[in-house]
Amino acid sequence: MLLGRTLRTLPGQIAGPLAQMAAAVAFTHYLSVEALGIFALAWAAQELVYYGIVAWWTAYVQRPAAAHGAPQ
Numbered sequence: 001m002l003l004g005r006t007l008r009t010l011p012g013q014i015a016g017p018l019a020q021m022a023a024a025v026a027f028t029h030y031l032s033v034e035a036l037g038i039f040a041l042a043w044a045a046q047e048l049v050y051y052g053i054v055a056w057w058t059a060y061v062q063r064p065a066a067a068h069g070a071p072q
């Protein structure tokens with residue numbers, strides 16, 4: 001059952017990174033050096049914002065969870 005669900009979601013997990021890699025290769029070929037630098041900075045900023053939001057959300061969700069395990 002778990003293997004079946006994993007295999008059903010596998011295309012969605014692979015398609016995103018493959019599309020991102022294809023875009024990077026295409027942009028490397030077609031963009032100028034300056035435009036590629038701006039693209040890389042925008043890509044890195046997007047990733048940093050994403051990781052910051054995930055870190056904040058994890059801390060926000062797990063803060064009350066830690067209180068549930070505390071002995072009273």
